[in-house]
Amino acid sequence: MTQTSPSGRASAWLDHFGAALGRHDAAATAALFDADCYWRDLVAFTWNICTQEGQGAIEKMVQARGADVAASHFALEGEATEADGVVDAWFTFETRLARGRGHLRLKGTDQGDKGWTLLTTMTELKGFEEKTGTHRIKGAEHGVHPGRKSWLEERAHEQQTLGFSEQPYVVIVGGGQGGIVLGARLRRLGVPTIIIEKNAKPGDSWRNRYKSLCLHDPVWYDHLPYMPFPDDWPVFAPKDKIGDWLEMYTKIMELNYWGSTEAKKAHFDEATG
Numbered sequence: 410m411t412q413t414s415p416s417g418r419a420s421a422w423l424d425h426f427g428a429a430l431g432r433h434d435a436a437a438t439a440a441l442f443d444a445d446c447y448w449r450d451l452v453a454f455t456w457n458i459c460t461q462e463g464q465g466a467i468e469k470m471v472q473a474r475g476a477d478v479a480a481s482h483f484a485l486e487g488e489a490t491e492a493d494g495v496v497d498a499w500f501t502f503e504t505r506l507a508r509g510r511g512h513l514r515l516k517g518t519d520q521g522d523k524g525w526t527l528l529t530t531m532t533e534l535k536g537f538e539e540k541t542g543t544h545r546i547k548g549a550e551h552g553v554h555p556g557r558k559s560w561l562e563e564r565a566h567e568q569q570t571l572g573f574s575e576q577p578y579v580v581i582v583g584g585g586q587g588g589i590v591l592g593a594r595l596r597r598l599g600v601p602t603i604i605i606e607k608n609a610k611p612g613d614s615w616r617n618r619y620k621s622l623c624l625h626d627p628v629w630y631d632h633l634p635y636m637p638f639p640d641d642w643p644v645f646a647p648k649d650k651i652g653d654w655l656e657m658y659t660k661i662m663e664l665n666y667w668g669s670t671e672a673k674k675a676h677f678d679e680a681t682g
């Protein structure tokens with residue numbers, strides 16, 4: 410791999426970027442970007458969803474957050490590509506608390522390769538990795554265990570107790586697709602959660618709309634986490650199909666979903682925090 414291949418160029422930029430961040434040098438970090446530049450962060454650097462536009466905004470953000478975030482281990486993921494003079498690359502990285510994935514677009518300029526767009530996203534918290542793949546739970550207890558509860562009994566117990574004798578850690582108000590996928594993510598992290606929704610069933614916010622409604626974006630842009638739509642689904646999925654998918658997703662993901670439940674008010678308890 411040479412410095413002139415797209416992967417070499419992206420790797421070199423990421424090395425400089427990681428080094429500048431490592432020195433907490435906000436000015437040098439910002440100088441790696443083109444004058445026309447955008448850094449969109451999903452949680453990883455800012456605990457927020459926001460876009461820094463221009464070198465000045467990037468410098469300020471790095472000044473404010475760089476030391477605390479302590480980003481490192483920037484590494485190309487797969488091969489970078491180049492089209493119309495723009496290098497396009499995926500990469501992974503770590504922060505003090507988390508692991509992340511990002512996307513970079515570089516422009517070749519007189520001053521060398523400069524960052525045009527950068528995306529940084531947090532994918533998991535260190536110490537709270539989701540139990541997937543080889544880390545999945547066993548799900549069965551072999552041998553003789555008198556009184557052992559089946560999965561169905563465990564699930565029924567959770568539904569009977571959570572929100573009654575056991576209080577959830579999170580209540581999500583609104584069980585549309587945003588609430589549902591947040592619930593799925595929290596479920597995987599083992600955070601006791603209830604989703605409340607004023608409609609009767611998951612998917613009703615789609616079903617209740619006008620008859621000809623379908624997704625406006627092609628279906629391949631619309632996947633929910635963990636479970637992509639089947640690859641024979643129509644390009645523009647009709648609303649009732651989406652409604653059924655959300656209902657099925659809620660069940661398969663074992664979400665505690667209270668339909669016909671409306672949030673009337675909420676307040677912060679100063680005494681208990």
Ligand SMILES: Cc1cc2nc3c(=O)[nH]c(=O)nc-3n(C[C@H](O)[C@H](O)[C@H](O)COP(=O)(O)OP(=O)(O)OC[C@H]3O[C@@H](n4cnc5c(N)ncnc54)[C@H](O)[C@@H]3O)c2cc1C
Nearest residue numbers: 583584585586587588605606607614624625626670671672
């Ligand atoms: C015509 C149209 C086409 C679209 N096409 C696409 C597309 O192709 N691709 C795409 O990605 N996005 C598309 N979107 C956008 C997408 O639908 C929304 O971004 C998405 O639904 C937002 O999800 P949400 O869960 O945040 O909100 P909503 O889906 O609006 O869910 C909010 C839920 O909260 C409930 N609720 C509100 N108040 C309370 C309360 N006090 N107590 C209990 N429950 C409450 C509501 O009943 C509702 O179910 C489209 C939107 C429209 C309108």
